[in-house]
Every structure is written in C-alpha cells, then in structure tokens.
Amino acid sequence: MTGRRVGMAAQGSTRxxxxxxxxxxxxxxxxxGRCQLLSLAAFAVTGAGGxxxxxxxxxxxxxxxxxxxxxxxxxxxxxxxxxxxAAAWTETGAGTGPRAGAGxxxxxxxxxxxxxxxxxxxxxxxxxxxxxGDAGFWHDLRWxxxxxxxxALLAAVPLAxxxxxxxxxxxxxxxxxxxxxxxxYAFVLVDSTPSMLAALLLGLAFTAAGxxxxxxxxxxxxxxxxxxLAAPYTTELVRRIEHLAGSRADVLxxxxxxxxxxxxxxxDGAQARLVSLGMTLDEAxxxxxxxxxxxxALLQEVRATSQRALQDLRELVHGVLPPVLADRGLGDAVxxxxxxxxxxxxxxxxxxxxxPAPVESAGYFAVAELLANAAKxxxxxxxxxxxxxxxxxxxxxxxxxxxxxxxxxxxxxxGLRRRLEPFDGTLVLHSPRGGPTTATLEIPCASSxxxxxxxxxxx
Amino acid sequence: xRVVLAEDLCLLRDGLTRTLQDHxxxxxxxxxxxxxxxxxxxxxxxxxxxxxxxxxxxFTDEGLQAALAARRSRPAxxxxxxxxxVDQLYAHxxxxxxxxxxxxxLKDRITHTIQFVDAVRTVAAGGTVMDPQVxxxxxxxxxxxxxxAELTPRELDVLRLMAEGRSNAAVAQTLFISESAVAKHTAxxxxxxxxxxxxxxxxxxxxxxxxxxx
Numbered sequence: 001m002t003g004r005r006v007g008m009a010a011q012g013s014t015r016x017x018x019x020x021x022x023x024x025x026x027x028x029x030x031x032x033g034r035c036q037l038l039s040l041a042a043f044a045v046t047g048a049g050g051x052x053x054x055x056x057x058x059x060x061x062x063x064x065x066x067x068x069x070x071x072x073x074x075x076x077x078x079x080x081x082x083x084x085x086a087a088a089w090t091e092t093g094a095g096t097g098p099r100a101g102a103g104x105x106x107x108x109x110x111x112x113x114x115x116x117x118x119x120x121x122x123x124x125x126x127x128x129x130x131x132x133g134d135a136g137f138w139h140d141l142r143w144x145x146x147x148x149x150x151x152a153l154l155a156a157v158p159l160a161x162x163x164x165x166x167x168x169x170x171x172x173x174x175x176x177x178x179x180x181x182x183x184x185y186a187f188v189l190v191d192s193t194p195s196m197l198a199a200l201l202l203g204l205a206f207t208a209a210g211x212x213x214x215x216x217x218x219x220x221x222x223x224x225x226x227x228x229l230a231a232p233y234t235t236e237l238v239r240r241i242e243h244l245a246g247s248r249a250d251v252l253x254x255x256x257x258x259x260x261x262x263x264x265x266x267x268d269g270a271q272a273r274l275v276s277l278g279m280t281l282d283e284a285x286x287x288x289x290x291x292x293x294x295x296x297a298l299l300q301e302v303r304a305t306s307q308r309a310l311q312d313l314r315e316l317v318h319g320v321l322p323p324v325l326a327d328r329g330l331g332d333a334v335x336x337x338x339x340x341x342x343x344x345x346x347x348x349x350x351x352x353x354x355x356p357a358p359v360e361s362a363g364y365f366a367v368a369e370l371l372a373n374a375a376k377x378x379x380x381x382x383x384x385x386x387x388x389x390x391x392x393x394x395x396x397x398x399x400x401x402x403x404x405x406x407x408x409x410x411x412x413x414x415g416l417r418r419r420l421e422p423f424d425g426t427l428v429l430h431s432p433r434g435g436p437t438t439a440t441l442e443i444p445c446a447s448s449x450x451x452x453x454x455x456x457x458x459x
Numbered sequence: 460x461r462v463v464l465a466e467d468l469c470l471l472r473d474g475l476t477r478t479l480q481d482h483x484x485x486x487x488x489x490x491x492x493x494x495x496x497x498x499x500x501x502x503x504x505x506x507x508x509x510x511x512x513x514x515x516x517x518f519t520d521e522g523l524q525a526a527l528a529a530r531r532s533r534p535a536x537x538x539x540x541x542x543x544x545v546d547q548l549y550a551h552x553x554x555x556x557x558x559x560x561x562x563x564x565l566k567d568r569i570t571h572t573i574q575f576v577d578a579v580r581t582v583a584a585g586g587t588v589m590d591p592q593v594x595x596x597x598x599x600x601x602x603x604x605x606x607x608a609e610l611t612p613r614e615l616d617v618l619r620l621m622a623e624g625r626s627n628a629a630v631a632q633t634l635f636i637s638e639s640a641v642a643k644h645t646a647x648x649x650x651x652x653x654x655x656x657x658x659x660x661x662x663x664x665x666x667x668x669x670x671x672x673x
Contacts, residue, residue: 303571310567317543323546326519327520
C-alpha cells in the first residue's frame with residue numbers, strides 16, 4: 001500500500017448489523033456530538049495555524065526562531081488529535097467504503113515526528129531550520145488552512161440540519177403565534193395550525209436526515225483528513241523501503257536457518273544411517289562364510305536401518321513441502337491437517353484454483369501452528385477453519401469456542417507474524433478471556449485462475 | 460492372478476514385476492503414467508492393480524486419481540496404492556467408497572516381500588490393507604479423544620493389527636498368542652466400542668476403520 005491515502009484496516013470486531021433502533025439513534029447522537037466537536041475544534045486549528053503563520057512572519061526579525069518550534073508542536077498536536085479521531089470514530093461505523101464489510105478503520109499514516117530539540121549553541125536556530133525543511137510541517141500547515149472551511153463546514157451540515165429540525169419540531173409549535181407575519185420554515189409559511197403541523201413534520205424529517213447523515217459525514221471527514229494529513233509521499237516510500245529491507249533481512253535469516261536445519265537433519269539422520277548401513281553390510285559380508293547366522297542378524301538390522309533412513313527423509317520432505325500441499329493445494333492440505341488433529345476440525349474451503357506456491361506454503365504452516373495452539377491451549381473440542389480468496393487476498397480464519405485469552409505476543413504467534421511479513425500478510429487475533437478465539441490471517445496474492453469479479457478492492 | 464502395475468521409475472517397475480512374477484502373479488501390463496493406467500484398468504479389468512501414487516505427467520497424485528476414477532466406473536476394482544508417504548486425506552478418499560478391495564501402503568513395505576505379496580493377495584480378494592502408519596495416527600487421535608480409553612493394552616495391539624487388515628491368524632502370529640485368544644480379544648473390543656460384530660473379515664476391518672475415523 002503506497003500512495004497517500006487512508007488505509008482501511010479490517011478489524012476483528014463484528015459489524016453491528018441488526019441492532020435495535022434505540023441503539024442506532026444513540027450511536028447517531030454520539031456521531032452528531034463528534035460533528036459538533038469537529039466544527040468547534042476548527043477554531044483551535046485556525047488558532048494553531050495562526051500561531052505558525054505569525055511565527056513565520058516574525059522569522060526575519062529573529063523572534064520567529066523562538067516562536068516557531070512551540071507553534072509547530074502545537075499544530076502537530078492538533079493534527080495528531082485529528083488523526084486519532086479519524087481512526088477511532090470510524091472503527092465500528094457502518095461501512096460505506098469500497099471494502100465495506102466488517103468494521104473498518106480509517107488509519108492515517110502519521111508523518112515523521114518533528115525534528116527533536118538540539119542542545120548546545122545555536123540549537124534553537126538549527127531546530128527551526130530543520131522544521132522549515134520538514135515536509136510534514138508544511139503538510140500540517142496546508143491542512144490548518146484548508147480544514148476550517150472544508151472539513152469543519154462539512155461536519156456542520158448534519159448539525160445544522162438537526163438544530164434547524166429541532167427548532168421546527170419542538171420550539172416552533174409553541175412560539176409560531178408570537179413570530180408574526182412572514183414566518184417561513186424552509187418552504188412552509190407558518191401561519192396556521194395545519195401549516196405549523198406541516199412544519200413540525202418537516203422539522204422531524206430534517207432531524208432524522210441530520211442524524212442519518214452524521215456517521216456518513218464523519219467517514220467523509222476521515223477520508224478528507226486522510227488525504228490532507230497522511231504522511232508525505234516520500235515519507236511513505238521511505239517507510240516502505242525500511243519495511244521491505246527489514247522483512248527481506250528476516251526472510252534471508254529464516255531461509256538460512258531453514259537450510260542449516262535441513263543440512264543438520266540430513267547429516268544426523270539419513271546420512272548417518274546410510275554410513276552405518278554400509279558398515280553393517282561390510283561386517284555382514286565378512287561374517288557370511290564362517291557365521292551365516294550372525295550375518296543374517298546383521299542383514300535384518302540393515303533392513304531396519306534403511307527403513308529408518310527412509311522415515312527420516314520422509315519427515316524432512318514433509319517439513320519442507322508437505323506432499324499433499326504440492327499435490328492438491330491449500331484446501332486439501334488443510335483438510336489433511338484436520339484429519340490428523342485430535343480436535344474435531346471443520347474445514348470450509350472456497351478457493352478458486354491454486355494460489356502461488358509460497359502463499360500456499362505460508363498459509364499451510366500458519367494453519368498448522370494455529371491448529372496446534374488450539375489443540376494445546378483452547379480446551380475446545382471443535383475448531384472451524386474457513387479459507388477464501390476475496391479482494392485479491394487469501395483469507396483464513398481459524399475459530400474455536402475454547403477458553404480464549406491467547407497471548408498475541410507468544411513466541412509462536414510472533415514467529416507466525418514474522419513469516420507473514422514478507423507477503424505483507426496480517427494476523428488479527430481476537431481472543432477475549434473466556435473465549436471464543438478467532439484468528440484471521442490475510443495474505444495479499446493473485447489466484448492462478450482468472451478472477452470472475454472485477455472489484456478493485458483499494459481502500 | 461492378473462495384475463496391472465503402474466510405476467514410473469524403471470528400476471522399481473522391473474523389480475516389482477519380478478517380485479510379483481516370482482510369487483505366481485501374471486503381470487499383464489506395467490505402465491508408467493496416469494492416463495495409460497486409467498485406460499488399462501478400464502480395458503483389462505485386472506484382478507488387482509498395484510499403483511504408485513506419484514506418476515507422470517503431473518507428478519502429483521496422478522496414480523490415486525486414476526485409481527479412484529477407475530473405481531467409479533468399476534466399483535470395487537481391487538487397487539493397492541503405494542506411496543513414499545502416507546496421508547490421512549488420501550486414506551480417507553480410498554476408504555470413502557466403503558467397498559473394500561483397497562490397499563494403501565508405504566513404498567518401503569515392498570522390501571518385506573512376503574508381507575507385500577500377502578497384502579496384494581488380500582486386496583485382490585476384496586480385503587482392506589492400511590499402512591501401519593495410517594493406523595498409528597488414527598489410534599493416536601482416538602487415544603487423545605479418549606474413544607479407545609476402555610481398551611486394555613493388549614486389546615489395543617489387536618485393534619491396531621486388525622485395522623491394518625490382518626486376519627486373525629496373522630494377528631495371532633504377530634503377537635505370539637493363540638487364534639482363540641485373538642478371537643476373545645476381538646469380541647471384547649467389539650463389545651467395548653459398540654461395533655456390530657461381523658464374521659466377514661473385510662466387513663470387520665471396515666467397521667473398525669469407520670470407528671477410528673470418527
């Protein structure tokens with residue numbers, strides 16, 4: 001995900017699909033309160049922006065050098081608050097984005113932190129200059145200029161609707177007689193009880209529309225903030241490169257460790273057995289003439305050793321690439337895991353053909369790990385595994401109704417995340433104490449069959 | 460007895476052909492790929508087929524697919540599948556028809572000629588032969604689930620050998636006990652696991668496998 005846009009991170013929470021009317025009204029009222037907060041916060045944004053402009057204007061006379069760092073910090077605090085709001089307020093909102101589904105969150109990638117305080121002589125001057133050269137600072141300033149007359153105005157729309165609606169529905173019925181001639185409510189001239197009632201209905205409609213609009217406006221606002229507040233493109237790229245360098249180093253480490261393991265297994269296992277086999281055969285040949293009985297015993301030993309060597313090799317091959325995975329792909333390989341598990345495992349696989357081999361392998365070993373965890377810790381008799389390929393990603397959920405409380409920082413899960421990283425894969429663990437536990441992993445990848453749906457799935 | 464053999468490695472194919480001929484089998488065809496195997500099975504209707512699971516052209520589970528396809532049009536066509544590894548999924552697929560006349564063994568087992576030839580004969584006669592590794596894993600699973608908790612260690616031994624497809628005589632020989640003792644253990648196992656007892660060897664194996672697969 002490059003580009004300075006709002007990343008939509010899927011969360012493990014379930015979408016509140018069929019809540020009661022009351023809960024829906026309450027959540028709309030909360031959203032309305034947030035709109036109110038946004039439109040009021042615009043003043044603070046203007047203030048912080050004004051401070052920065054003032055400091056910039058005072059740079060030629062020197063005072064600006066003193067004022068700019070605190071002003072820039074104040075502005076950054078403000079913009080950080082908006083970033084947090086955007087993420088927090090869209091957490092369980094009804095999805096309206098292209099990937100609307102389970103709760104989505106508009107996560108805005110923050111810019112690099114402002115340049116730190118310098119100590120020593122001329123530290124302040126250097127810091128101010130560094131701030132002036134920081135792309136994130138100018139981004140913040142641009143946002144401070146734009147937010148009051150775009151975002152705040154947008155947030156005011158549902159507010160205005162609700163407030164005007166409440167006036168028509170709740171206040172006007174009592175005061176319309178006192179307002180005299182030419183008392184228009186929207187397009188209704190309120191001069192009689194019937195027209196007052198019409199205005200009342202209209203007011204209710206305005207209120208309802210405002211409440212309905214509030215969450216939509218919040219999402220739009222988050223999107224718009226994301227556009228203005230996301231880290232500059234170069235920062236994104238630098239981060240991406242750092243991430244890639246890190247995960248590439250991890251991949252190389254893992255690969256080297258794997259090769260070492262294979263080498264050691266071969267050396268200690270099959271290779272050693274073949275050597276001992278040769279020695280035993282030699283001994284048997286020597287004994288053949290004068291002690292055929294002992295030779296026979298040795299030859300039987302040879303047979304047993306050769307079978308153990310084969311078993312070693314089999315286990316090695318299975319650890320590198322399980323044959324059923326190579327033969328049949330991820331769906332059947334997971335079914336095979338399920339048959340081997342001590343738990344009752346129900347597998348539902350909706351995969352369109354084969355996936356790229358590295359993805360299949362990563363998915364397989366991840367499921368194996370999660371299944372082993374479930375068997376070891378959950379205490380649940382039943383596990384459900386669902387595999388699908390949607391929106392250009394392999395999605396696997398492993399769910400049990402056990403005792404929950406799985407530690408996402410445990411070494412197994414940490415290793416799993418590390419192995420998913422080179423694929424830009426994610427693992428979301430939802431395991432409250434008392435259960436149930438759901439692990440969802442996603443690996444972006446193409447399927448080997450042409451896709452039937454044309455959804456682009458960008459967030 | 461007419462045998463069709465499918466194995467892509469030339470050395471093994473010749474070795475197997477010789478072994479089978481030495482034990483009085485008539486190897487009517489030895490093929491080296493999946494499509495040829497399927498064609499031969501349908502056309503020749505051999506008394507038994509010995510099939511390597513990994514065959515050209517895909518070098519995946521071509522042999523298994525051909526065997527399953529052949530058994531769809533010729534139900535209960537006896538097939539013994541050989542493989543470098545055993546997988547529970549493949550064992551399930553082979554047993555799924557519930558008709559018997561099926562075998563699934565690790566390739567290593569052919570080094571034990573007598574047992575291998577016995578297995579071929581059992582399958583040809585409509586019996587079921589499962590590799591000890593398949594059974595060991597099924598038993599480990601039953602053990603973890605507690606479904607075989609009531610059995611004594613000796614009964615577990617008998618159950619294991621029975622599930623592999625051994626006859627009472629073979630079980631008695633392996634465990635160094637009398638055949639009547641085996642019969643007594645078998646009766647106890649069937650009572651404890653609440654499996655319908657059956658005089659027919661093959662039906663008995665299938666019932667035990669069905670129980671373990673649960």
